[in-house]
Amino acid sequence: MASGKLSPRQKMINLMYLVFIAMLAMNMSKEVLSAFGFMNEKLVENNSTATEKNKQTLSNLATKAQEQPEKYANLYSTASNVDQLSKDFTAYLEAKKEFFLTEQEDPKDYEAMDQSNLVDEHFFANDKLTQEGQEFVDKISNYKTEIVNLIKELLGEDHPLIAVINKRFDTSDQKKGVGTQPWLNNRYEGFPLISTITNLTSMQMDIKTTQSEIYGTLLGGQLESDVSMSNYKTILIPEKSAFFQGENFKGKVVLGRYDSSLKPSEVVVNGQNITKIEDGGAILDFPAGSVGEREVKGKFVFMENGEPVEIEINSSYAVIPKPNSAVISADKMNVVYRGVPNPMTISIPGIPDNLVTATGTGLNRASGSGKYVMTPSSGREVTIRVSGKLPNGQTVSSSQNFRIKDIPSPVGTIRKQEGYVKMPKTSLENATVGAALPDFDFDLTLNTTGFTIKVPGQSAVVVSGSRMNSQAKKAIAKAKRGEVVIIFDIKSSLVGNSSYKIKNASAVSIEIQ
Known part of the structure; x- marks a missing residue:
């Protein structure tokens, strides 16, 4: 030059x-x-x-x-x-x-x-x-x-x-x-x-x-289209060097120097017959598998002078999760609630899930990679400790504290309305008293177990369940237009965990129309 x-x-x-x-x-x-x-x-x-x-x-x-x-x-x-x-x-x-x-x-x-x-x-x-x-x-x-x-x-x-x-x-x-x-x-x-x-x-x-x-x-449906291209090289050629868990492995297997005229009579990879052959290469498309080193074994079979000749396929690829410190997160929010199972995801990027150990009071594994459930009991704080072993044998560990909070007090409802409600007394007699948790991060169902109703000029009536009993209906029948009936001391239980004590719901005021 x-x-x-x-x-x-x-x-x-x-x-x-x-x-x-x-x-x-x-x-x-x-x-x-x-x-x-x-x-x-x-x-x-x-x-x-x-x-x-x-x-x-x-x-x-x-x-x-x-x-x-x-x-x-x-x-x-x-x-x-x-x-x-x-x-x-x-x-x-x-x-x-x-x-x-x-x-x-x-x-x-x-x-x-x-x-x-x-x-x-x-x-x-x-x-x-x-x-x-x-x-x-x-x-x-x-x-x-x-x-x-x-x-x-x-x-x-x-x-x-x-x-x-x-x-x-x-x-x-x-x-x-x-x-x-x-x-x-x-x-x-x-x-x-x-x-x-x-x-x-x-x-x-x-x-x-x-x-x-x-x-x-x-037209109302998302059409997904995946068009991929493979490089024509030798032995096992993945589309990329590493795959995340849940992806499909894509690549091509060829022999020696690439020759588009070289057609195998049979290709077996990991026990499966590969029927898609293009330009001398076997096209692979299968789940990448769990995190770690994955083997690709099999054989190419060629006919030579009327006799089958087998050539071994023996290679591997890596499946890695996604970056290299522990990741701990409560799927709902940054605190855990007493009385309900709190879903959590715990992992250490770069380490397979089976080599990660997480411990904490009330913490148990759930189905799925890195999935756990935290069910806290007493106390106001819980510590989760995580450790894992890297491929080189080194141990990585981390910990994090989570606050434990009680389920907040529900609000009382009448016909699913809260606060100050106006209705005729005939409607009130047949209304259902409920308890709700608005804006709470968990979908919980509460059963009303009892309440107290006070009609002006009448004695307070204690009711079991969520509907007015005969004594409550008699009191309501004596209410006058414009008077305000108070429903308070609303008690409820948590569906699926009746042993957890829910706080009494806030009162509801009903103006008689």
């Missing part, structure tokens, strides 16, 4: 030489370019299928808009706008693909599409974006903005689809090394032509997916 002051273009050329040399050092074969091409073909097929499906959904929505205009007219209008925006943007991307492939004699000769200069010169000039490059970025941003505005207008500012679409069409600067890099440079500058074509097709797939999700939401 030449030294001294270099032009930006010469710097770019030098960088391309370095990339080319690095590719040679990694024995990067032409088959990788073909893999991009095959992936592009698959995406094109998927786009065609998705287009037809979206057309059918839009047609169904149009029919509903004609049958029930009050309910579906606005939804169909929004869906039509989404359809038109998506068609325009898809056509723009298709035109870009056609432009980049104009000089290709054979559009399926993917191994010949290893150059990046056509795309680089179209999008970049002197360390800046060309007019076409800026237009490309603007088209993506404008599509995202207009689609999001339509969703906000019909479904609200906080609809979950908004975050999904913003991320899907994000063109903000990308992290690279210790700094950042403009999105267009990060995704398109210096890459082979076939990778750019595949990226554009993938973006068209994103448009179809966005349409499908919006249509599904407008």
Whole structure:
């Protein structure tokens, strides 16, 4: 490489030489370019299928808009706008693909599409974006903005689809090394032509997916679509290096140097026959399992000279929870209540649940990873201590104190109304007296076991249960219009835990009308 002051273009050329040399050092074969091409073909097929499906959904929505205009007219209008925006943007991307492939004699000769200069010169000039490059970025941003505005207008500012679409069409600067890099440079500058074509097709797939999700939401059901891509490498290639508990493991198993013509007659992984074979690799998709080291064992079977040849699969992957100190939380609030089971989640990120021990007075394990139930008894405070063993044998421990509070006093109710109530005395005679816990974090049910009623000029009457007895009804019958009847000393019990003593509910005042 030449030294001294270099032009930006010469710097770019030098960088391309370095990339080319690095590719040679990694024995990067032409088959990788073909893999991009095959992936592009698959995406094109998927786009065609998705287009037809979206057309059918839009047609169904149009029919509903004609049958029930009050309910579906606005939804169909929004869906039509989404359809038109998506068609325009898809056509723009298709035109870009056609432009980049104009000089290709054979559009399926993917191994010949290893150059990046056509795309680089179209999008970049002197360390800046060309007019076409800026237009490309603007088209993506404008599509995202207009689609999001339509969703906000019909479904609200906080609809979950908004975050999904913003991320899907994000063109903000990308992290690279210790700094950042403009999105267009990060995704398109210096890459082979076939990778750019595949990226554009993938973006068209994103448009179809966005349409499908919006249509599904407008019709009352969220349509989930998951499109993933696997790197074609050797042995076990997970889609990412670690998986969180509850995720599905996704990856590919191939043998030696990747060869798309190599077709196994049988693949067995963890005792299951794998029937989905693509480009010489067995596609895996199964639950990642619990936290810890998980094994992947099995075999490839090939026919050679009429005889089966078995090649062993023996690898592993890690399943980790989510960051490296104990996490202790009461699922309802930061205190625990006496008399009720308080659900809690206790874990130490990075340590499997079976290696975590939690202790505390009244604390017991529940079903589910990291799930516990705290049932405090006496005292005003309880301490929970947690310890766990890291893979290297080191012990991690932590503790936290929780305040113990009693269930608050309920409020008395008459016909489910509290405080000061107006009603005829005939209604009062047949009313039900209750006790409630408004704004309490637990869904508890209280049974009224008794109360006292005082009618002006009459002796107080003690009643068992929640309904007026004959003595109470006689007293109420003597009440005059405008007088205020007081129901107090309302006693109740907790359904499911009758041994816990609930405080008396507040009184209710009833003005006779």
